[in-house]
Amino acid sequence: MNWKRYLQDKRVEILIFMVGVIIEAVFLAACQVETELFLVAVLVPLVAWLFCLLYDYYRKNSFYRRLFQNLDRMDQKYLVLETLESPRFYDGELLKEALYEANKSMTEHVNESRRVMREFKDFIEMWVHQVKLPVASLLLLCHNHPDENNKKYMEQLRRIDRYTEQVLYYTRAEHAEKDYLIQECSLAGIIHHIAMKNKDDLLENKVEFQVENCDLSVVTDEKWMEFVLDQIVNNSIKYRRKEGARIRITARKDNRQTILSVWDNGIGIASGDLPRLFEKSFTGSNGRIFHHMEEKSTGMGLYIAYNMCEKLGHKIKVESEEGEYTRINITFL
Structure with a gap:
């Protein structure tokens, strides 16, 4: 968290506070308040506000620094929410709640997409197995009745068989480790x-x-x-x-x-x-x-x-x- 950017973000609050301090100083001077009382009345709120500003920066900087450190260390960055402690400031709580809802929605969407993809792959595998049976039968028929035309048919049928097999292996390749026999x-x-x-x-x-x-x-x-x-x-x-x-x-x-x-x-x-x-x-x-x-x-x-x-x-x-x-x-x- 950058200190300069933080102060830029607080510029309206700083301006309002400084205007308030100036108005207070002018009012005290007009009332001819003693110097010691004038300094106390102006400096105490100013110092107290600076401490509040520093404390606010410290707790937010600590939270966001841990957040980005965790992000840098993780391969699956969407799981960063699980590593976060509850922030001790309200807008941090709102951020964490928003991240939780976004993560929940993404997880539901991914699970649904995986389900649809799994069903599609299962269908493709079933379809390929069903298609290979008539292709094999046609190849056998052509082989048993050899002539010039049948050779051309066999060539095209072998291509069909090869491409359907390629589809089958492609659909299995993503999770092929479940199909290994090393x-x-x-x-x-x-x-x-x-x-x-x-x-x-x-x-x-x-x-x-x-x-x-x-x-x-x-x-x-x-x-x-x-x-x-x-x-x-x-x-x-x-x-x-x-x-x-x-x-x-x-x-x-x-x-x-x-x-x-x-x-x-x-x-x-x-x-x-x-x-x-x-x-x-x-x-x-x-x-x-x-x-x-x-x-x-x-x-x-x-x-x-x-x-x-x-x-x-x-x-x-x-x-x-x-x-x-x-x-x-x-x-x-």
Whole structure:
């Protein structure tokens, strides 16, 4: 609490008091009061008022200093009301009461918003599960009756299946810790599932898929790690070069860490896009090019993958040279 600002706020009271003192002094002088009595009559009220001013500043300054100190120390600043003692001045009590009502209203609003969001997420999860069933059935029908048209249908159905799965994982990602099952997992097993899931796209696009030195175990959540790797491999397929496309997955031990690398010789990533690659809905120059060629890139896959690696305690890093290669490293600590 600034002393100068405090005095500025009290300027009207100070002016009124000083005018009163001057009027009193003029009146006493007109009555020819003795000097000693004159000084007592003028100075005593003045000194008493100054002490009152100092006391008022002290108690208010003490209260507001504690308030802002508590605010600086807290991450969730809306909880500052719980740290406040009852102020010993009336306008402080009014402030605390106003903060209490505002905090109560905000809490009710947040709880209602959370309830609505939770219901919406529950509905989306249910909807995705329901949609995936007919999509899987259609994929099976197309697979059992192969012809040129069915291949095109299967390609579009796989896209639908991938995007619905992306929605499902996105809705779960915010509170994914409730869905974790952290345990020792085989990297080779996870990669095998990814290869089987993407085998049709790999074969149709003539992408060579290589796996080397992946007979290692890591501590992670198998389901979420499969999703992360699936997004990376799918991007490698999507942004492949026209001929001689390759994806190579390798793993190595580095002290107590295990580093999994996914390398491809695709069209690469522009250097200006690399710092923003994991931002939400960021598609970059390649995404815009891809949009004109085939379909719109959502920019959500790597965003979800990055956040999941962070929550699982893994580090994910990208290096790339446009027109040459892209390598994504996942470090299991």
